[in-house]
Amino acid sequence: xxxxxxxxxxxxxxxxxxxxxxxxxxxxxxxxxxxxxxxxxxxxxxxxxxxxxxxxxxxxxxxxxxxxxx
Numbered sequence: 001x002x003x004x005x006x007x008x009x010x011x012x013x014x015x016x017x018x019x020x021x022x023x024x025x026x027x028x029x030x031x032x033x034x035x036x037x038x039x040x041x042x043x044x045x046x047x048x049x050x051x052x053x054x055x056x057x058x059x060x061x062x063x064x065x066x067x068x069x070x
Contacts (some may be wrong), residue, residue, distance in 0.1 A: 007069045014069070022064040023051055038065045 052061035
């Protein structure tokens, strides 16, 4: 059985497998987060920071392409 996590993105509840990035979790429900350096076939470099998002209880914005949904 696969572990899953539920998070809220823009007021919408999303359940995804544990380890899914915030970027992919958002995309799974049709929420687009802009990116420049992200490509699904490559390891995300997380250098452009265009996909930064606010994560509750985090001091700074986080890159959605590499931060796992939790």
